[in-house]
Amino acid sequence: MPDRALLPDILAALPLPALAIDRNERIVAINDKAQSLVATGAVGRHFVTVLRQPTLVEAVENTLQDGKPRRAAFLAGDVGKELTFDVTLRMVEATGTLILSFQDITHEAEAGQMRRDFVANVSHELRTPLTALMGFIETLSGPAKDDPAARERFLNIMSGEAERMNRLVGDLLSLSRVEAEERIKPTTSVNLTDILTITLRNLNPLAVDNDVKLVAEFGTDPLPLRGDPDQLLQVFTNLVENAIKYGGKNNTVEIKTETSLRDPALRGPAMRVSVVDHGPGIDPVHLPRLTERFYRADSHRSRALGGTGLGLAIVKHILSRHRGRLKIMSELGKGACFKVILPLDGAEV
Structure with missing residues (x-):
């Protein structure tokens, strides 16, 4: 049938991985995307030897038999990751073939x-x-x-x-x-100096109770930013409170600010605020996961100190809304530094 000869070109034009199976249950055409997904040299082979997965194989058999469109799941392995595909099956009566198209739904899964x-x-x-x-x-x-x-x-x-x-x-x-x-960029002009001052004033009683000295290493000059004042106060309250609780007694917590005309993290003018403690530190193996919900480097100690496991996740989302970044640096026995990087007023990120 002349239309059958067009199948390879038709499948090649599709943006999704796709293949065609005839009524003899043989694969008669496959595009490059599908070939890299299932197998090379698939054309001419029985579909079972290529697709293999029982759910999809059953869907193909049923559609070849009754011609009704179906959908099925297909799992594929990638380097260090499992991919999930939603496969649509539809008969093309003019060519007597079944077309399978694979849509990647890994992110949804x-x-x-x-x-x-x-x-x-x-x-x-x-x-x-x-x-x-x-x-x-x-x-x-x-x-x-x-x-x-x-x-x-x-x-x-x-x-x-x-x-x-x-x-x-x-x-x-x-x-x-x-x-x-998170997707709504703040437009209010705020003074970061005022927010940091309020943070330290609010947390000073907690610091006194824990024999911790709060050291403000920033001046009184205004530090203008576009931001949500309540959310930024929440960010620094969380970070300073953590430093007080986890830094240990008879220690200091420093809050430092630094302006950069071209910050490498934001590729533009930015303000860096560092919250530094001198406590036992955090094993570097935990650092990449600290902002995950409910992740705790020390579950027992965190719960004993009243932690919910959500504080740093909240910080991460707030900074994302402000087009900012959070960098965490720590070594065991050498304390920890949580660095907030925010674009300066007028900087586009």
Whole structure:
């Protein structure tokens, strides 16, 4: 049939990987994209020896039999990554062939997995304090009903667990708001000096309680930026609070600013704010994952200090909205430096 001879050129013109199977169940045409995906030398071979995956093989058999269009999943391996494809199957009666086209939906599959992991993590984080609260309530209603000392001790623990849940819910709501606004670039002019000053003033009581000295290594001159003042305050509050808590007692935390006319990270004028502590530091193996949701370098210590595992994820999304960057540098025994890089007012990023 003359139309059959056009199949290779038709498939080559398609932007997606595609192949054609005739009624004899042989592959009669395949474009380069599909060839690199499934196998070389596929033309002339039975489709089962090329496609192999049971779900897709069954869909091909059924469509060849009844001619009805179908969709099926196809998984392919790449270097260090698994790719997911949505395969559309459609018969072309004029040529008596079945056309398969492969659409890469890996990002959608990964997004779905991230959502499932996020729900599982939230459920786990909430279940622990809820289980503790239910246990203490049961104890206070029974064995410790008439024990004032036990009641006071348990109520203090219950208060701490309730506060932990409240912080987690607050961070979840904050993360949701930040993600919703992430693509909206701030237009308000703010003074970074004022934001840093307010941050240190608000956290000074916490620093005093932890025997930590806050050292402001920036002047009083205005540092103009385009930004959301509340979100930037949240960024520096999170970073300085972490430095106070994890830097250890009888230490200092320095907050430094530096202006760069052409910052290599943003390729333009930028302001760098460094929050430096002199604590035990972080193993470099953890640094690439610190901004992931619920990732903790030290889970036990983080929970003991009231951490939810969401703070740095929130920081990352806020800086993304501000077209900024976060760099983390640390070595064990040498403290940590969290560096925020923000474009200066008027800089295009």
